[in-house]
Every structure is written in C-alpha cells, then in structure tokens.
Amino acid sequence: MTWIKRQNIGPYPLQNRTKDKMMELIDRSRAKKMEYGFKLCLNERDRNIRSGTPCKGKDCIPDAAASQCMENEKPVGIFYTHHTSKPSLKGLRDVYKNLVTCIGTSGEVKCFKRKKEDFDPSEDNEIARMENEENLFESERKKYYAGRSDLQTYWQIYWKIDREKEEKYGKETDRLVNSYFDVIEIKKQTIKGRK
DSSP: OOOSOOOOTTTTEEEEHHHHHHHHHHHHHHHHHHEEEEEEEOOOOOOEEOOOOOOOOOTOTTTSTTTTOOEEEEEEEEEESSSOOOOOOOHHHHHHHHSSEEEEETTEEEEEESSSSOHHHHHHHHHHHHHHHHHHHHHHHHHHTTTOOOOOHHHHTTTTHHHHHHHHHHHHHHHHHHHEEEEEEOOOOOOOOOO
8 A cells, every 4th residue: 555645643743654554453353343443552762653563352351461562662552443443431541541542443643642641630630521421311312222212202202302312422532532632533534546
C-alpha cells in the first residue's frame, strides 16, 4: 500500500509500517471475526510511533503484558480492531485513560488523542457519570425485556423511548469526544495505478 501523506498523532509521526500493520489487523479481524490490537510505542530515539507486539481475541487487551513495547520505547496508547470506529460511552472512559487510542474498522482507523497531555480527574468523572447513566438505562431495558413474551407491545409503546435515549447517548458521546479529544482519521489510500 502506498500512503499519500504523512500523519502525526500529536507531535509524533506515525510510521507507514504502523499504519500498514493497523490495516493488516483490520483485514484479519474481519476475516477471522476476532479482535486484534497492539500498544502504540514511541521510539525514544527517532520520536516515531510504531506498533508493539500484536495480541488477539477476547483476552487481547493491549495494556496487558501480551503486547509490550521494546526497551528503547515507551507506551503512548493502544490500537485495537472493533466493529465500529466510534467509541461508545462504555468504551470512552477506557479511551480517555490512554493518551492515544486508535480504533480500526473496515479500512479506516480513528485515533483519539486526549487534548490534555495529563490525565484530568474532572474530565474522567464527567465521562464516568454519563457512562453510569447509560449503564442504568441498559440495565432497566434488560429488566423490561426479561420474561416478556409479547415484544409486539414493546415495539408499539417503548421503541420511541429507546430510540430517544440511544440518540441522546450518541450525542453525549459526540460532545465528550469533541470536548476532550483530537480525532485523527487514517484511511486506506492508494495512488492511481497502484494498490
């Protein structure tokens, strides 16, 4: 693959090899129906971001020991594949805990770089508050579904409430992302005549 432009995450260049590795894992994830990921490692000498050791499956948590940076590198974030490149409120708090989190899906990667270099507990608390509210809604919805044989009634009465709540949480996620993150999009790009 030929990359048309150089991309940075904050002040650090993202190596083409790292972008290629992201796209490779996205393709593998789609083919094998399994999530993959790795740490984003900052090389202390050349100040480039490169990929750490990949991990896979439900135990693939790039913060875990399965995905480490090399000796002359420090971890600055994580990359993982997912069915959507937009974090949910549930996932946004984990995104905030890392300086950079990149999520890959269908030939595109979105990197969320925290605007503040240092972790801010008040921002984390705001995200946690919205996450807890969404979790309470999900819990109430599951209780309602439990034991219901007549889902027709649900669709006639409650579907509008569910849609409004889901729309609200989608807007809240967008607001929090816009407030606390810079979003960097990385897409598969080719030069005409090349693959």
